[in-house]
Amino acid sequence: MYKFLLFLSSFIFLYSCSNSNNTEINIPLTSEAESLAEHSKEFEKKVLSYDTPGGMIHFAIGFGIANSIMVEGENGNIIIDAADSVYEAENIYALFREKNKNPIKAIIYTHNHGDHTFGAAYYLQSQKEKPQIIAHEDTDYYVQRIMGILNPVITSRSTKMFGTLLPEEDVINVGIGPNLSVSKSPTGYVKPDTTFSDSLNLNIEGIELELYHAPGETNDQIFIWLPKHKALMPGDNIYKTFPNLYTIRGTSHRDVKGWVDSIDHMKTFEPEYLFPSHTKPILGKDTIQDAMNIYRDAIQYIHDQTIRLMNQGLYPDEIADAIKLPKEIAESPYLYEFYGTVRWSVKSIFNGYLGWFSGNPSELDPLSRKEKALRISELAGGNDILLKELLLAVQEKDMQWALELSDYLISLDMFTDEVKDLRIEALIYEGSRSSNPNKRNYFLTSAFELKGGIKETSLLDRTSEDLLHQISINTLFDVLSTRYNPESELINNYKVCFSFLSGKTKNITLRNKVAVISNNAEDNCDLKIISEEVEFKKTLTGLSNPVTQIASGELIVNGSATEFLNFLTKFR
Numbered sequence: 143m144y145k146f147l148l149f150l151s152s153f154i155f156l157y158s159c160s161n162s163n164n165t166e167i168n169i170p171l172t173s174e175a176e177s178l179a180e181h182s183k184e185f186e187k188k189v190l191s192y193d194t195p196g197g198m199i200h201f202a203i204g205f206g207i208a209n210s211i212m213v214e215g216e217n218g219n220i221i222i223d224a225a226d227s228v229y230e231a232e233n234i235y236a237l238f239r240e241k242n243k244n245p246i247k248a249i250i251y252t253h254n255h256g257d258h259t260f261g262a263a264y265y266l267q268s269q270k271e272k273p274q275i276i277a278h279e280d281t282d283y284y285v286q287r288i289m290g291i292l293n294p295v296i297t298s299r300s301t302k303m304f305g306t307l308l309p310e311e312d313v314i315n316v317g318i319g320p321n322l323s324v325s326k327s328p329t330g331y332v333k334p335d336t337t338f339s340d341s342l343n344l345n346i347e348g349i350e351l352e353l354y355h356a357p358g359e360t361n362d363q364i365f366i367w368l369p370k371h372k373a374l375m376p377g378d379n380i381y382k383t384f385p386n387l388y389t390i391r392g393t394s395h396r397d398v399k400g401w402v403d404s405i406d407h408m409k410t411f412e413p414e415y416l417f418p419s420h421t422k423p424i425l426g427k428d429t430i431q432d433a434m435n436i437y438r439d440a441i442q443y444i445h446d447q448t449i450r451l452m453n454q455g456l457y458p459d460e461i462a463d464a465i466k467l468p469k470e471i472a473e474s475p476y477l478y479e480f481y482g483t484v485r486w487s488v489k490s491i492f493n494g495y496l497g498w499f500s501g502n503p504s505e506l507d508p509l510s511r512k513e514k515a516l517r518i519s520e521l522a523g524g525n526d527i528l529l530k531e532l533l534l535a536v537q538e539k540d541m542q543w544a545l546e547l548s549d550y551l552i553s554l555d556m557f558t559d560e561v562k563d564l565r566i567e568a569l570i571y572e573g574s575r576s577s578n579p580n581k582r583n584y585f586l587t588s589a590f591e592l593k594g595g596i597k598e599t600s601l602l603d604r605t606s607e608d609l610l611h612q613i614s615i616n617t618l619f620d621v622l623s624t625r626y627n628p629e630s631e632l633i634n635n636y637k638v639c640f641s642f643l644s645g646k647t648k649n650i651t652l653r654n655k656v657a658v659i660s661n662n663a664e665d666n667c668d669l670k671i672i673s674e675e676v677e678f679k680k681t682l683t684g685l686s687n688p689v690t691q692i693a694s695g696e697l698i699v700n701g702s703a704t705e706f707l708n709f710l711t712k713f714r
């Protein structure tokens with residue numbers, strides 16, 4: 143493969159665990175691991191069927207991360223959330239078909255996350271007529287962002303958080319499902335064709351549906367109310383663990399206050415069936431009201447108390463130490479920290495309102511990591527003493543301190559085999575003693591990574607030509623500008639113009655060390671490229687070799703082809 147750019151490199155290259163002897167790690171079985179294993183009962187793999195007053199609803203749980211729901215209509219059915227992969231969608235639909243063979247007329251995404259959208263392509267392949275795809279109007283924007291400029295970092299952090307690189311036996315579960323299956327098939331996202339802003343009423347095959355915008359776990363979150371069925375699908379705004387008010391794979395601020403309001407809105411319908419997109423359904427009007435009350439109260443408590451302490455001038459770490467769930471609700475099974483945690487949520491709420499600056503003047507422009515390490519080492523009496531302290535910390539199982547001491551030694555270029563082994567020991571100890579799977583998987587994966595047990599390998603190509611049609615050309619040009627290497631030498635104001643057969647024009651001007659993208663048709667171009675949009679998408683994603691594309695006429699270069707190939711190398 144001609145590797146000029148590989149924008150979606152993480153779509154193309156996955157990693158695998160090497161199980162050779164020297165990289166084997168024994169993960170101890172701890173009481174925390176046992177309680178996490180007990181939680182796996184929340185998503186045992188099966189299809190559950192409910193005979194509601196409005197008709198049959200089938201609920202697939204335990205396939206990858208997210209649940210998939212099928213509502214039966216007169217001559218066709220609706221799918222709510224399309225699973226995390228084409229692989230799981232196929233497994234689920236095989237069982238749904240045993241319940242009812244009518245065609246799938248519509249797919250509704252509750253929000254943009256891949257575990258709810260990446261299986262949709264399966265339904266396009268398996269149905270004679272393309273199902274209608276329904277979502278909030280912002281859903282596609284967020285998918286494009288995750289598949290575009292943020293893809294490498296989100297993929298890398300997600301694989302750590304979900305433990306997708308760990309040996310299978312070391313992943314107990316991922317908190318809201320057994321495991322993430324996205325790597326088992328090409329990404330099957332399909333753009334919505336029916337979108338709405340605040341609410342939308344539909345009747346599909348006799349199924350009455352009310353869709354409402356419900357910001358919470360994501361800004362594009364919706365819930366679905368089926369009045370005849372007395373059933374509500376809340377998406378990810380409620381599931382049976384403490385909510386992920388912040389996700390460690392990385393997210394912009396989640397609208398915590400809006401989340402509370404969204405649950406209050408859901409409560410007003412007084413559902414008798416609640417079908418969440420993760421963990422089991424909740425049945426019975428009173429049980430549902432109780433669960434929603436506990437959930438919204440916990441979120442409001444964390445939100446309000448964080449703000450109260452922020453206004454008293456406390457710093458984020460101090461607030462995180464100070465806030466605990468009140469004992470009245472702390473023991474609720476809806477609030478065990480199997481996914482989100484109170485501590486991470488507090489810091490995210492602080493950051494969402496005030497940004498990264500704690501307010502402490504000494505933290506505005508702190509010493510660099512390296513400078514601080516030098517001073518600490520001096521204070522301790524030298525690097526050897528730091529190393530001794532690290533050894534001692536590991537012996538005494540003071541593992542967070544051990545991790546921080548190893549940070550100093552790494553900054554001091556003292557990342558010897560001994561330091562590495564001690565850091566691995568600390569990561570395994572802390573990771574295996576967390577009942578939070580996100581922390582556990584992140585720490586254990588980091589340990590395997592240091593041990594060299596995770597190797598890059600071209601396991602499976604997850605970018606298909608079908609997917610390229612779902613990624614907009616604008617997304618890829620946004621990616622281009624963020625991949626521009628400012629070290630590259632090229633004449634200032636060098637301009638490359640793209641004229642796509644769709645009629646769209648794009649051009650890139652390299653100027654003042656930035657790649658300026660514009661949509662104007664330009665005349666004074668140094669190079670002009672003519673092609674189908676999809677051909678250039680293939681170039682950018684590494685699916686096609688531009689040398690071959692130029693030779694075959696799939697990319698037409700008006701100007702020097704060598705210069706164009708050289709231009710592409712500037713975007714690494």
Ligand SMILES: [Zn+2]
Pocket residue numbers: 208255257258378419420
């Ligand atoms: Zn989800």
